[in-house]
Amino acid sequence: MDLGIAGKRAIVCASSKGLGRACAEALAREGVAVTINGRNGETLAVAADAIRDATSVEVQAVAGDIELEHTRTALLEACPEPDILVNNNGGPPPGRYQDWDRDAWIGALDSNMIAPALMIRSVLDGMIERRFGRIVNITSAMVKTPLAPMGLSTGARAGLTALSKGLSRQVAASNVTLNNLLPERFDTDRQKFMAETHAKIGGISVDEAYDAMKKTIAAGRLGRPDEFGAMCAFLCSAHAGYISGQNLQLDGGSYAGLI
Numbered sequence: 105m106d107l108g109i110a111g112k113r114a115i116v117c118a119s120s121k122g123l124g125r126a127c128a129e130a131l132a133r134e135g136v137a138v139t140i141n142g143r144n145g146e147t148l149a150v151a152a153d154a155i156r157d158a159t160s161v162e163v164q165a166v167a168g169d170i171e172l173e174h175t176r177t178a179l180l181e182a183c184p185e186p187d188i189l190v191n192n193n194g195g196p197p198p199g200r201y202q203d204w205d206r207d208a209w210i211g212a213l214d215s216n217m218i219a220p221a222l223m224i225r226s227v228l229d230g231m232i233e234r235r236f237g238r239i240v241n242i243t244s245a246m247v248k249t250p251l252a253p254m255g256l257s258t259g260a261r262a263g264l265t266a267l268s269k270g271l272s273r274q275v276a277a278s279n280v281t282l283n284n285l286l287p288e289r290f291d292t293d294r295q296k297f298m299a300e301t302h303a304k305i306g307g308i309s310v311d312e313a314y315d316a317m318k319k320t321i322a323a324g325r326l327g328r329p330d331e332f333g334a335m336c337a338f339l340c341s342a343h344a345g346y347i348s349g350q351n352l353q354l355d356g357g358s359y360a361g362l363i
Contacts, residue, residue, distance in 0.1 A: 195215070
C-alpha cells in the first residue's frame with residue numbers, strides 16, 4: 105500500500121534507537137524526510153547514516169535531550185514546517201511511591217508530558233494552516249493498565265493522553281490527527297533494562313526474566329520494533345485522516361479489556 109506521504113517531512117523525537125528509530129525508519133521507507141533526535145551523538149549519527157543508506161531520503165540529526173528547550177528549538181530550526189510529529193522519550197525507572205519526592209515528579213512530567221506538549225504546540229498551527237498534520241505520541245500500555253511501580257511514567261503519560269484527546273477534537277476538521285501508541289513488551293534496550301531489573305529483584309537470570317515476560321504476552325513473544333514502526337507510519341499516512349484521539353495498544357493481544 106502506498107501511504108501517500110512521500111515528500112512529507114517528519115520530526116521523530118528520541119529516535120536514535122528502539123521504537124523511535126523504528127518509526128523513523130518506517131517513515132523514511134515511505135519517502136518521508138526525517139529529522140531524528142537522540143541524546144548520544146555517536147548513536148544518533150549511526151542511526152542517521154543507516155536510514156540514509158537504506159532509503160536515500162533526506163535525514164537530519166539533532167543531538168540533545170528533548171526535555172531541554174534548546175533541543176526542541178534546534179529540532180524546529182532543522183525542520184520548521186513538519187507534516188508529521190512523533191513524540192517519544194524514555195520513561196523514568198520503576199520504583200516505590202513512597203520514594204518519589206517532588207523533584208522526581210517534576211522530572212517525569214518534564215520528560216513525558218510537558219516536552220511533548222510543547223512540541224505539539226510548536227507545530228500545530230502550521231499543520232492546521234497547511235491542512236495536513238499527523239501527531240503520534242509513543243506512550244505506554246500502562247496508561248490503560250497502570251501498575252504502582254510505574255507510577256511516575258504512567259502519571260505523566262496519562263496527562264499527555266488527556267491533553268491529546270481534547271486537542272484531537274478541536275483540529276480534526278483541519279485534517280490534523282493526534283493519536284497515541286501504547287507499546288508493551290517490545291524487544292528494545294528499554295525491555296532489556298526492565299528484564300535486568302526484574303532479574304536483580306527476583307534473584308533470577310536475565311533469560312529467566314525474559315521468559316517470565318513472554319508468558320504474560322498472549323502472542324507468546326516480544327514485539328518487533330519494525331511492527332511498531334509500521335503502525336506508526338500508517339497512522340501518519342494519508343489514509344488515516346479519520347482516525348484521531350485514539351489509544352492503540354500494541355501488546356500481542358494481551359490487554360484483557362474491551363475498551
